[in-house]
Amino acid sequence: MLLLQIHTAFIIEKIILISVILGGSLGVAMYATWAERKVAAVMQDRIGPNRAGPFGLLQPLADGLKLFFKEEIIPDRSTRFLFILGPCLAMLTACMTSAIVPWGPDFTLANGHVVSLQVADINIGILFVFGVVSLGVYGIMLGGWASNNKFSLLSSIRSASQAISYELAMGISLIALLMMTGSLSLREIVAQQHGFWDGHWLTWNVFKQPLGFLIFLVCSFAELNRAPFDLAEAESELNMGYHQEYSSMKLGFYLFAEYINLFVSSAILITLFWGGYNFPFMDKVAAGVSPVLFSVICVLVLLTKVIFMILFFMAVRWTLPRFRYDQLMKLGWRSLIPLALVNMVITGAVILWVIK
Amino acid sequence: MEKLTNRAVAVDRSPMTFSERLYFPAILKGLSITLGHVFKKKATVSYPEEKRPFSPVFRGLHVLNRDEEGRERCTACGLCALACPAEAITMEAAERLPGEENLYREEKYAAKYEINMLRCIFCGFCEEACPKDAVYLSETVMPANYSREGFIYKKEDLLIPHPQKQEQGNK
Numbered sequence: 051m052l053l054l055q056i057h058t059a060f061i062i063e064k065i066i067l068i069s070v071i072l073g074g075s076l077g078v079a080m081y082a083t084w085a086e087r088k089v090a091a092v093m094q095d096r097i098g099p100n101r102a103g104p105f106g107l108l109q110p111l112a113d114g115l116k117l118f119f120k121e122e123i124i125p126d127r128s129t130r131f132l133f134i135l136g137p138c139l140a141m142l143t144a145c146m147t148s149a150i151v152p153w154g155p156d157f158t159l160a161n162g163h164v165v166s167l168q169v170a171d172i173n174i175g176i177l178f179v180f181g182v183v184s185l186g187v188y189g190i191m192l193g194g195w196a197s198n199n200k201f202s203l204l205s206s207i208r209s210a211s212q213a214i215s216y217e218l219a220m221g222i223s224l225i226a227l228l229m230m231t232g233s234l235s236l237r238e239i240v241a242q243q244h245g246f247w248d249g250h251w252l253t254w255n256v257f258k259q260p261l262g263f264l265i266f267l268v269c270s271f272a273e274l275n276r277a278p279f280d281l282a283e284a285e286s287e288l289n290m291g292y293h294q295e296y297s298s299m300k301l302g303f304y305l306f307a308e309y310i311n312l313f314v315s316s317a318i319l320i321t322l323f324w325g326g327y328n329f330p331f332m333d334k335v336a337a338g339v340s341p342v343l344f345s346v347i348c349v350l351v352l353l354t355k356v357i358f359m360i361l362f363f364m365a366v367r368w369t370l371p372r373f374r375y376d377q378l379m380k381l382g383w384r385s386l387i388p389l390a391l392v393n394m395v396i397t398g399a400v401i402l403w404v405i406k
Numbered sequence: 407m408e409k410l411t412n413r414a415v416a417v418d419r420s421p422m423t424f425s426e427r428l429y430f431p432a433i434l435k436g437l438s439i440t441l442g443h444v445f446k447k448k449a450t451v452s453y454p455e456e457k458r459p460f461s462p463v464f465r466g467l468h469v470l471n472r473d474e475e476g477r478e479r480c481t482a483c484g485l486c487a488l489a490c491p492a493e494a495i496t497m498e499a500a501e502r503l504p505g506e507e508n509l510y511r512e513e514k515y516a517a518k519y520e521i522n523m524l525r526c527i528f529c530g531f532c533e534e535a536c537p538k539d540a541v542y543l544s545e546t547v548m549p550a551n552y553s554r555e556g557f558i559y560k561k562e563d564l565l566i567p568h569p570q571k572q573e574q575g576n577k
Contacts, residue, residue: 097452370436
């Protein structure tokens with residue numbers, strides 16, 4: 051019974067990895083709320099949170115504590131089960147995507163055991179991401195529907211249609227990339243972007259698929275429900291959107307899930323287009339240091355890239371005004387999808403006749 | 407219609423050109439503006455640690471003055487109460503007895519002098535009306551209080567400390 055053989059070491063290793071990644075992404079999400087407020091502040095010539103701890107670094111803890119102690123209200127007319135399921139789903143799907151991101155290269159321990167810094171290397175990695183991200187819409191949909199509030203319902207309908215429209219363009223822009231890589235596994239895609247210069251051209255996919263990257267970027271803004279596409283929670287027209295009726299930690303889960311999504315999708319964006327954990331002259335560094343240290347360096351490089359990506363997302367949020375609903379749909383269906391299709395056809399033609 | 411200022415700019419409603427419809431140049435311009443603000447001077451004053459200077463004409467909480475020998479200047483003439491548009495000042499006069507010359511400068515003094523800070527509008531008319539230079543508006547912001555009674559400032563709250571007694575206290 052080879053199938054039932056369970057390696058205890060393997061399970062322990064994975065459990066440790068999962069808890070580190072989950073804890074890490076929760077921590078990053080926590081400090082993303084702090085960073086968001088700081089970024090907003092410096093862009094508006096303000097100081098931002100600076101009372102709780104040095105530079106206001108304890109602010110996220112204070113906010114979390116506050117949310118825990120708030121009264122928990124479940125509206126009378128709401129569908130109780132779905133009302134609770136909504137934020138749970140949002141949180142669950144937000145955490146799930148981090149499983150397939152390769153956070154660093156494999157390294158071999160002294161006893162010959164190979165440790166992988168990826169929770170699960172699925173050969174359909176990208177499809178898994180798309181599936182989970184689409185599930186995330188259910189969190190918003192259920193929350194909006196179960197609240198029994200017209201603003202919430204309107205907002206969740208907006209959000210669902212937005213996600214469906216932009217997923218198309220996102221998928222098509224990725225097809226062009228996948229035709230070049232020939233693999234859906236994120237591990238494989240990162241391995242192909244090894245180093246920075248392969249003798250002919252830059253290895254990172256963003257330099258091979260600049261248009262694809264732009265489309266993917268715009269679509270991830272829409273998928274994340276972030277400004278300029280934050281129609282789901284448009285404060286000025288829908289009050290708070292789908293979290294209108296939520297209070298206490300259920301509201302906290304929604305807000306938190308948003309930031310986890312931000313972190314994980316930044317990580318996936320970096321993995322797909324900006325070379326993941328690869329950096330220039332990595333072979334020379336790898337020759338100079340021990341494999342464990344090299345893995346740590348790679349993880350740090352990835353995290354730095356991800357943090358820059360998050361800061362970029364925030365800078366855009368505090369710069370651009372929100373799109374109107376019809377403008378959003380027009381942009382998605384009449385600009386991004388045709389553009390992505392053209393990009394796909396051109397990539398196909400180049401692969402077929404130029405590169406071979 | 408005559409224009410009020412020459413700063414009015416007509417709204418351009420011509421259809422967007424191709425480069426405008428690409429959005430990206432405008433987005434980059436916007437990002438450069440917001441990122442430029444990162445390095446600008448912050449407008450925030452971190453209040454308790456850092457205080458903005460008051461303007462020279464600032465009118466804050468009242469004080470009742472004493473003269474060089476520490477005698478109260480107020481003679482309870484009631485001109486400040488008369489000048490007060492908010493009717494915040496009340497006082498009762500009393501006659502100085504023999505032996506109190508070191509306490510009050512004139513032969514009449516204010517036995518009771520109250521300002522209701524909730525009524526006061528800090529206009530400074532009392533300061534202007536006072537013929538004896540007795541009442542002044544200082545550079546202190548009125549502190550908060552838990553009760554309405556706390557906002558009625560008595561003579562003891564308003565009088566500046568006795569200069570000689572203060573010196574003794576410091577020794």
